[in-house]
Amino acid sequence: MPRIDIPKKSIYRLSIYQRCLGKLKENDVDTVSSEALAKAAGVKPTQLRKDLTYFGQFGTRGLGYNVEALSKTISDVLGHNHLQPVILVGAGNLGSALLRYGGFRKEGFEVVAAFDLAPRPQSHLGIPILPTAEMTEFIREHQVKMAILTVPTSGAQSVTNQMVEAGIQAILNFSPTVLDVPDHVVVNSVDLAVELENLSYFIR
Amino acid sequence: MPRIDIPKKSIYRLSIYQRCLGKLKENDVDTVSSEALAKAAGVKPTQLRKDLTYFGQFGTRGLGYNVEALSKTISDVLGHNHLQPVILVGAGNLGSALLRYGGFRKEGFEVVAAFDLAPRPQSHLGIPILPTAEMTEFIREHQVKMAILTVPTSGAQSVTNQMVEAGIQAILNFSPTVLDVPDHVVVNSVDLAVELENLSYFIR
């Protein structure tokens, strides 16, 4: 694995570049300079170029990058050329909103099922909401590797343990708590209150 | 302003420490060591101590930190001792879920109004949903400094321009786009698809 010393932040920015490239594609732009793409992504041109060199050489000197080709390359690097199945655990307010949101599919992710302790029979956008008791079996059976966690703080760690035990390798955590997971599992946390608090420090 | 060379990430972690301290308070713990608190926050003890020294000395050598006092200090530093008013713009799926969520108040934030191009008369938890046309006036009148942005990509930049013009200084952005704002405005973006993409890179 050469990935070992690529900054985590570079990987993160790759996704942002990818989104910008998508917009360029929609506008039938077929070549873009590091300067223009960096501007759209809110970074410096040298940083964009440095980020890309971790994975190879994709540009043409004197010209820039081919939008289509670069986008394809980033897809390859990020490894989601095929639809990646994701489960959502905790179908409360936030959870159901995310189910209804549905904007993930276009980015290569498909929410295949949701789980809740007290599932109402209703489903969103055809996504079944199942009892949490069935979660581990589902994960194993469908070989799901990614989960979105939107349960209240109290249940977060125990649900996480079950998911990890069943084979989940990556968790997008919205519960306002720090999850304890084994090394091979990745967690990205989005804590809304923390984000707000952080912002409030910077206002005068 | 001494804040100038304090790492942005330290500020961010302060919020996390604050949350952990809250849990300790609930359990009537009154003293905590850097080791224990760091563990709860998912960081190294030295990092916790370093983060705190940017703001002063709050511990007792040989003993640890007084939970109550440290929590109070962090509140002061983060500057949200009084309820901070926040508006939410874009009352679609995600926006209304956040309105209903309501967990912000406990952390010192109050969503005072929501805005939408096509507001249904209904309100969530007593928070009025008003037409976007009234937004700038509201911001000025109530001196609101913070906003949560949950409009679709297409409208994000123009709504942002209006908000900034009216005096908004901090934005928590959920629109999947990079916002262009003047230097005195802070933006924290949460892009769900980017988070998922980033996770997917790390699974094997």
Add this chain to the structure above:
DNA sequence: AATTGTGAATTGATTCACAGCT
């Protein structure tokens, strides 16, 4: 004896400056 606070060392990320292609 235990634990904080911190300068120094290290590690990591960003930016510079320019060589190398097209």
Add this chain to the structure above:
DNA sequence: AGCTGTGAATCAATTCACAATT
């Protein structure tokens, strides 16, 4: 001429190691 690719330099954040304090 223009723009990428990249080693070197800089800047920032983290961790170490230990002195200071209770």
